[in-house]
Amino acid sequence: DVKVTQSSRYLVKRTGEKVFLECVQDMDHENMFWYRQDPGLGLRLIYFSYDVKMKEKGDIPEGYSVSREKKERFSLILESASTNQTSMYLCASSLMGQGKDYEQYFGPGTRLTVT
Amino acid sequence: QKEVEQDPGPLSVPEGAIVSLNCTYSNSAFQYFMWYRQYSRKGPELLMYTYSSGNKEDGRFTAQVDKSSKYISLFIRDSQPSDSATYLCAMSGNTGGFKTIFGAGTRLFVKA
Numbered sequence: 001d002v003k004v005t006q007s008s009r010y011l012v013k014r015t016g017e018k019v020f021l022e023c024v025q026d027m028d029h030e031n032m033f034w035y036r037q038d039p040g041l042g043l044r045l046i047y048f049s050y051d052v053k054m055k056e057k058g059d060i061p062e063g064y065s066v067s068r069e070k071k072e073r074f075s076l077i078l079e080s081a082s083t084n085q086t087s088m089y090l091c092a093s094s095l096m097g098q099g100k101d102y103e104q105y106f107g108p109g110t111r112l113t114v115t
Numbered sequence: 116q117k118e119v120e121q122d123p124g125p126l127s128v129p130e131g132a133i134v135s136l137n138c139t140y141s142n143s144a145f146q147y148f149m150w151y152r153q154y155s156r157k158g159p160e161l162l163m164y165t166y167s168s169g170n171k172e173d174g175r176f177t178a179q180v181d182k183s184s185k186y187i188s189l190f191i192r193d194s195q196p197s198d199s200a201t202y203l204c205a206m207s208g209n210t211g212g213f214k215t216i217f218g219a220g221t222r223l224f225v226k227a
Contacts, residue, residue, distance in 0.1 A: 004158070035217075040123060042203065042219035043159075058214070090158055102147040102207050104215065106158030 003027070004107035006091050012113045019078040021110050023091030030096035032074035033104065034058075034066060036087040043090065049074055050096060081114045088112075118142055121204055121218030130227050134191040138204035138218045141185065145216075146208035148180045150189045153201045153220065162202070163189070194225045 007022035025032065031050050035043040035058075045058030047066040055066050063085060067075045074093075078085055088111050092104040121138045128134055136150075147166055151159035163178045165171045165187075171178045177190040187206075191198055201222045207215040 040219055042119075042121070043217040045214055048214075092158075102149060102164055102215070103161050104159075106160065108156070108158050 004091055004093055004105050006089075006107040006110050008110050009108060010111050010113075012115065013078075013081050014115055015082060017078075017081050017114075019081050019112065019114075021076040021078075021089055021091075021112070023074045023076070023093075023107055024072055025074075025091075025093040025105070026072065027093065027105070028071065029093035029105070030071075031094045031104075032068065033092040033094075034064075034074065034076045035090045035092065036060070037090055037109070038087050046076065078112075081112075083114050086112060086114045116141060118216050119204060119206060119218045122221055123219050125222040125224055127224040127226060128194055130194060130196060130225055132194050132225070134189075134194050134198070134223060134225075136189040136191075136202050136204075136221050136223070138187050139185055140187070140206055140216075142206075142208075142216075143182070143185065144208050145206040147206065148178070148187050149205040149207075149215070150176075150178055151203045151205055151217075153203060155200075159203055194223075196225050196227045199223055199225050 033048040034046040049068040065077045091107040094104045149164040150162045152162045153159040168182045175192045179188045201220040203220040204218040
């Protein structure tokens with residue numbers, strides 16, 4: 001079974017704090033993704049990575065950065081947390097290649113509250 | 116206009132009913148059409164996918180894609196309380212990038 005784990009299920013941080021969200025997958029997938037999920041807006045892609053040390057901006061990268069030093073691990077960093085970053089954060093992974101990258105495996109999510 | 120439109124519901128049906136969930140999209144380059152199911156406090160999981168147009172059946176679930184109308188559907192027959200979840204449509208393809216675009220999700224409640 002593919003497993004994607006996220007470091008925390010619930011997190012409460014203060015405005016201005018630096019926040020690290022960690023994601024680990026155990027299926028040797030090339031692609032990894034960070035989304036945020038908000039009511040009525042669905043999943044919005046923040047960043048994705050298709051290889052170690054490679055990253056691409058998604059639709060809403062502002063205020064976020066990422067790090068992928070190892071294939072299995074993809075970190076999302078909120079440089080200076082703000083209240084509008086209160087959300088559910090979902091990590092996902094997938095294989096790479098034509099017809100293989102459509103299936104993404106998601107972690108359980110981290111519900112982040114910034115006060 | 117959003118690339119993918121999905122009615123958020125909620126949709127409430129009695130057990131045993133046939134459920135129809137739908138999405139419309141605007142980008143004709145989409146080739147892969149997926150349905151994910153997300154239970155409360157869990158991440159989404161892939162339920163079904165279809166490549167290009169046509170139908171696909173898996174047990175009580177049927178996915179339909181009509182590329183001419185840019186419309187996709189998921190039918191659930193003999194719905195069960197365990198089907199209560201949020202259903203997200205998703206699409207990807209040669210859109211000049213790597214991205215999968217997700218709908219906002221429809222919340223379904225199946226009452227026993």
